[in-house]
Amino acid sequence: MPKCKISEAHVIDYVIGELDHTEAAEFRYHLTTCNHCIRHVNVLKHVLQLVDSAEAEIAPQAIVPTNLESKLYRRLAEEPIQKPSVHSRFTDFIARLGLILQIQKPAVVGLLAVVAIAITLLIGNPFDNETTESVDARIEQYHHQGIQRSMEDVIRNKHLRPSDEWNTVSQLNRVKDQAKGTDWAVLANEHLKGVNSKL
Amino acid sequence: MDKMIDDEMLVTQFKSGIQKAFDELMKRYERRIFSYLLRSVRNYEDAEELTLEVFFKAYRALGSWEPKAKFSTWLYTIASNLSIDYHRSKSRHPVFIYEDENVIEKRLVANDISSNPEKQLEDQERGEIIRAAVDKLSAKQKEVFMLTRYEGLQIKEVAETLGMAEGTVKIHLHRAIKKLQTILQPLWENNEI
Secondary structure: OOOOOOOHHHHHHHHOOOOOHHHHHHHHHHHOOOHHHHHHHHHHHHHHHHHHHHHHHHOOOOOOOOOHHHHHHHHHHHOOOOOOOHHHHHHHHHHHHHHHHOOOOHHHHHHHHHHHHHHHHHHOOOOOOOOHHHHHHHHHHHHHHHHHHHHHHHHHHHHHOOOOHHHHHHHHHHHHHHOOOOHHHHHHHHHHHHHHHHO | OOOOOOHHHHHHHHHOOOOHHHHHHHHHHHHHHHHHHHHHHOEHHHHHHHHHHHHHHHHHHHOOOOOOOOHHHHHHHHHHHHHHHHHHHOOOOOOOEOOOHHHHHHHHHHOOOOOOHHHHHHHHHHHHHHHHHHHOOOHHHHHHHHHHHOOOOOHHHHHHHHOOOHHHHHHHHHHHHHHHHHHHHHHHHOOOO
């Protein structure tokens, strides 16, 4: 079969739909007379079909991990944000100062710089809008949402899968640990008693 | 939450303190990010851990994130960087393992249980051979191939995600497909797959 002058990249682009409308129409017309390109197109389509089906096997829609959100909130609650070091605050400050220097008068900037360095070293970065308190409060909120979701999962599982009591018991125990000292722990305990009485 | 709200609006809401906006973003992307990472690392538990890491990093960085690209592109950039770090940290080639019993159970349910077990085994072996061919692509070829083919990203978006020129992305994509052809064509011509 004689080789064709059409480039391999062009054939690949046709198969993966990367040609524009006109180019694709021209290539389709070319295919009416070129067995070499027809064969090449068919081979590439078959390769991609094989790979698609093999890849579809490993990420089927059904098996996405559950409780990712709860796990995220738990982790957010467990790992507080690290306060930046003095060095990184100073570096950040210098970078910001450089930006200001480009647009402000040197004398004013000099004065501001001295004040800002003093503030940065003494009490922290004055440009940082996000206070530790607000982040802590947010994480606390997520911690509680995580507990709530875990509890909701337990109740849903209990409702949908009444035969799977062992799984529910371990989930309830986890909620109890997570929510120690809150109303959720009391609620988990009550559900646990209910499940245990049926076992 | 309204499904019509676009991602960037949700980011703005999150920045203004509406926590549910992040829940919605996570709901929209957790499946896609997980599938992408599972294809990349070939291990369910590692993919789950990395998916969690993606959203953890996104949550922590979203407050100061300035949208230069789409939110989804940014998320894939985080995922891609984590995937590259993962492969770097692995001394041996990644092997696809389903370790979680729940996963195996769900996978069995997902398959047609009435079909022939021998055929299932054959299909499984064929799948493993083909995925091994995909794993022979270079890291960049594989990333580009996966993002365009299975995540539905345009060449331009892949370029932004991976920090490459669009031309470079196309070259990697062409080489990836050519390499897959070189590996797989002899196998099916010899009836090995």
